[in-house]
Amino acid sequence: MIRLNPSRRWIAASAILFAFAAAACGDKPAEKAGKQAEAAAADYERGPHRGRMLRDGDFALELTIFEEGPEPLFRLYPYVKDKPLDPRQVQATIDLTRLGGKIDRFAFTAIDDYLASPGVVSEPHSFDVAVNATHAGKASTWAYQSYEGRTVITADAARDGGVTTERAGSAWLGESLPLNGRIEITPEGQADVHARYPGRVMMLSLQLGDRVRRGQVVARVESSESLQTYSVTAPISGVVMAKNVGVGAITGNEPMLVIGDPNQVHAEFFLYPRDAERVRVGQRVEVRSLAGDHRINAEIEAVLPTADLTSQTLIAHVHLPSQNGAWRPGLGVQGTVQVGTTQTPLAVRTKAIQPFRDFQVVYAKVGDTYEVRMLELGRRTPEWTEVLGGLEPGTEYVVDGAFLIRADIDKSGASHDH
Structure with a gap:
């Protein structure tokens, strides 16, 4: 198949339409007589x-x-x-x-x-x-x-205009569901740092955002009971996400520090009740950053059984592998989950469908002749659309360049008349 960039396609389209006009000026006598007969037929006597x-x-x-x-x-x-x-x-x-x-x-x-x-x-x-x-x-x-919705375009002109065709047949339609969510650190990727015994913080040199290693001493606390000083170490490697005490403070039930590993993240997607029953563990999800510069295909690893009381939504977790900080905790993400894939006996490419009068149509091709086919449509995905009527299986139809066919039909004035 020949594909042209948009600017070259418009140039090719202009060339095609010019070629049609030039060909009309240079008709042979028989061809000219045929076209005159067609023009006369359009102005028939009415009863x-x-x-x-x-x-x-x-x-x-x-x-x-x-x-x-x-x-x-x-x-x-x-x-x-x-x-x-x-x-x-x-x-x-x-x-x-x-x-x-x-x-x-x-x-x-x-x-x-x-x-x-x-x-x-x-x-x-x-x-x-x-x-x-x-x-x-x-x-x-x-x-x-x-005739209506019919035109003739030579093979060379169609090829130069980027017109491509396919045969209509069966296709697999995947039903998709859009999701919204956010990036969060996984439970395994975060830890609270507590003092073992209540006491006064004698040393705490870390600041928010500092990196720590598992086992690294992060603070020293003087026990209120024994007055002995003991060390507090980091239970995991990561970054200081929260700091709740300073030197001289008395430790209590609140954690001294919160450490998180930004490389251990997942996407949490919000499921509304009408969609929750259609989403299952193991289904594939395309996860996209809001800016659109990062995307990945992953699986749903868990759907939490309880709903949020305020928003009445459930949460679906999708694991995200480490990508050098591409997925930052707290940022919003979008997703598309495939909730069902079925085979339909007859479908056409969604991009091939064009408007014609009050119909949705594709352009069938027989030799160098193109003609509309009014469609009765069913399910639709970005790639495929189910056809319930109006098209025979095996029909060759235009996929790319349909605007050229439509423009030439509009130019010829092939209207709905009897």
Whole structure:
């Protein structure tokens, strides 16, 4: 696949559109005649019901697509010398040849003052139309093109514009859940330093932020009972996080110092009750710093069983390996946890989906022709979107460069008309 940076893609897009215009100016006679016929077809005669008039001498049919009900349906109004004709005197069929060769056939029966077919005219309403009718023993046939959301782009132009395609098929959809939390030192990475016996602090030279080693003497205390001085050592290696006494103070129940190891940290994520049942130990989480400059994939190692009374949230712990101070205790973090992965029979790349009229669509590719496919969508992830209807498995569709296809369709004016 050829990929262009955004600036080069816009240049390529301009070149493609210019190439289309230049090609139109240099049409061969047959090609020019075909395009003139298409232009003329867009300005067809309309009947009393705003449908397309099809004439054969005195006999005529007005073809409409009735779209006021739950599904679009064909209606045919027959006339003789422009006066309504009893529809029971007419037999009619319509064949719609779609891009790729599929044919939809419709047979009609008389209802009230028109002929109706129970078959739904599915989107897109883009096809080659063949109408056959019989009245008073005479057969009449008509054929015309009725395209919407369709354009032709050469392979070279599409390649230069960065257009890439894939085949629609099954995919694994991972449902994700966003989380917010903060970095905290693990319980094993912090310790309170207490005096063994109450007494007066005779020596305490450490300051906040000083580093200590496990077993290092951090203070000397004179026992109030024996008046003997004893040493207080650091139970772990780390940094002085809190200092609650000074030289001359009397020790009590409060710790003299709090030591923490900033290399032993984990992320604590807050789980709201609606999400708590979906989060489990062992699920993968992408952890990101708020600045976005650090990220890591890790596993949930614990979900605490009790909720905070004030916030009504549970806490999920995610272990973070030491990364030279990348994760600083107290800073906020964001996370995305995968809470479920299922396979769907049919999906398309989420980035391939484009707006068209009131629909979400992808552009199907058949040869050098591109055409919209209106989609019924299901679950969506940043990478994949489930397709419930509107697209056949195995259809080749545009993934990158869909804006080029859309721009050319808009330029051509291929509208929803009948």
